[in-house]
Amino acid sequence: MRKHRYPSDVSHEQFEQIRPLLESARKRTKPRTVELYEVWCAVLYLLKTGCQWRLLPSDFPRWQTVHRYFSQWSEPDQNGVSVLEQALKKSQVGAARIKQGRKSESSFLIVDAQSVKNTDSACEKGYDAGKKVSGIKRHIAVDTQGLPHAIAVTTADVTDRKGALLAFKRCASHLRDVQNVLADGGYVGKPFAGAVKELIGAEVQIAKRSELHTFAVMPQRWVVERSFTWLEKCRRLWKNCERKLNTSLQFIHLAFLVLLLKRS
Incomplete structure (x- = not known):
């Protein structure tokens, strides 16, 4: 468990809004050995600071673990929609508009x-x-x-x-x-x-x-x-900085998703 927070972190309450969707991307039944919230915050740290995967601070989970989870969240399903895109459009954009009194x-x-x-x-x-x-x-x-x-x-x-x-x-x-x-x-x-x-x-x-x-x-x-x-x-x-166009797309989804989570 980390001793201090980074400015890029979201709160536990904000993270709980999207936890079910992130957990749904898991393909194995083996018990999880890392805290999903810490993995999520590590990805947000990389997004905000622009550092390389290998340069993630040591108080986060191993960079290989963080990268593997991000890859799972970025992988499109049969309809071409990733978990990050689902979290953005289904649970955040619509909710933000309804909160403003809109459709x-x-x-x-x-x-x-x-x-x-x-x-x-x-x-x-x-x-x-x-x-x-x-x-x-x-x-x-x-x-x-x-x-x-x-x-x-x-x-x-x-x-x-x-x-x-x-x-x-x-x-x-x-x-x-x-x-x-x-x-x-x-x-x-x-x-x-x-x-x-x-x-x-x-x-x-x-x-x-x-x-x-x-x-x-x-x-x-x-x-x-x-x-x-x-x-x-x-x-x-x-x-x-990404090798593939889909990775670039998923980081855009992630950036908008974090913006809306911090507003909620």
């Missing part, structure tokens, strides 16, 4: 993409010629509170439109109530609007920039930018 599923989403540089350990990458970035691209669709409803990670050479459609396709079962999708000029085009209509039955609205050559905050568009800023509070997400 669990949003009818309005804001979509955007962010290109992120790779480190030398990353195996999959592409080149975003517009942003001059060699790495990956994160595609997210959030509600008016900045809570994620659809997320996808691709190589940076994938267009914003294609990545957004991939995110909608992955999470279509949770987007049944969506009626409108707000996007910027990078998503202009009838093919994209038609594909969104076919996938989730929503209309695409394009937020046009001011023709004046001055900076102006675009109404509602700033919300998705704030969500990207939340991710960047985790040093693990400043760059893409």
Whole structure:
């Protein structure tokens, strides 16, 4: 048992909200020899500080044990959904919206993409010629509170439109109530609007920039930018340090999940 807490830790009460889902990922019947809460806090320490797995402090369980548990929580099931994604969308995003007096599923989403540089350990990458970035691209669709409803990670050479459609396709079962999708000029085009209509039955609205050559905050568009800023509070997400795209995706789920747990 650790003698002191780290700022990255969540409380025992907050952890109990997701403990059943995390325990469901266990594939063996052999008695657990480590405290699951300590494993969870070790993963959060790595996410927040950006350290390597082998550099986890010694008062946590062995790094091999922590990595094995994280791999189990990150593994997609037959529907392509990991335990971390289930914990985020089923027990946290919906609950946070209900707590605010809203429906669990949003009818309005804001979509955007962010290109992120790779480190030398990353195996999959592409080149975003517009942003001059060699790495990956994160595609997210959030509600008016900045809570994620659809997320996808691709190589940076994938267009914003294609990545957004991939995110909608992955999470279509949770987007049944969506009626409108707000996007910027990078998503202009009838093919994209038609594909969104076919996938989730929503209309695409394009937020046009001011023709004046001055900076102006675009109404509602700033919300998705704030969500990207939340991710960047985790040093693990400043760059893409992961070998596989799925691992990068799961760390994004984890970052949003921790944010909502600490708010609860």
